[in-house]
Amino acid sequence: MRLIFLGPPGAGKGTMAKVLSKRYNVAHLSTGDLLRANIQARTSLGKEAASFVDNGKLVPDQLVIEMMRQRLREKDAKPGFILDGFPRTTEQAKALDQLLQEEEMEVGHAINFDASDKKIIERLSGRRICGKCGAIYHLKNIPPKQPGICDQCGSALIQRKDDAEDTVRKRLEVYRKETAPLIDYYERQKLLRTVPGDLNVDELDPILKKILV
Ligand code: AP5
16 A cells, blocks of 8 residues: 555644554655654754744755655565655655656555645644654544643653644645645546545544545
8 A cells, every 4th residue: 555645734644644554554654753853863854954844844855855765765665655744846746756666666546635724723723742652632632641641652742833823824825835736746647535634533534444445
């Protein structure tokens, strides 16, 4: 199984990618998580990426493409993967096509999570993530069992810097300008499947299951 998850910030890509990667035993490759891990570890990539991520701007294509080129070649990506947050520009999509061709791999579907601005703002303002394992929670929708503590590893939950309301609005603007055109790109490749991202996890899961049979 090889999937691309498209959609605005907060549409639920990361949440559903975690559910599906566990169920189908494929790698969850999130560019946002990889960049945040680099920023935390203060790698040279992390230092270059930090101000873009914190301000809701896209990290330059060549940095992200190189990061994903390496990541896609790792062993755990061989049986399959879900690309969460990549590609995000037409240049990245073309680079991915090239890379898949070189590796003799094909993507099954590009799944577009369609979500309303109202839902996005509500979700991102309540999102908390585990600073250690990256598990995703929501204060109201998907709360941890113990407030502020990750169910999976017991570490503290944090709020992402780029979830501040002004930065979310900036990310939405960037999404519309740079990433939304990929909906047509994958439609033309006959890979696109659109799902209603506003639904809760239990409602969305059977829709995804049907697509993936
Ligand atoms: P990234 O981490 O990829 O952020 P994003 O795409 O903006 O997406 P989010 O993680 O905000 O949203 P999501 O759709 O995964 O929602 P989630 O499941 O968490 O990227 C961050 C930054 O890195 C970018 O701004 C950019 O700077 C850089 N970057 C990343 N990739 C790049 C690239 N390819 N090129 C250049 N730069 C790049 O859910 C959100 C909340 O809602 C959570 O609280 C969750 O619990 C809740 N929730 C989710 N689904 C549901 C549901 N169905 N029902 C109820 N609650 C739900």
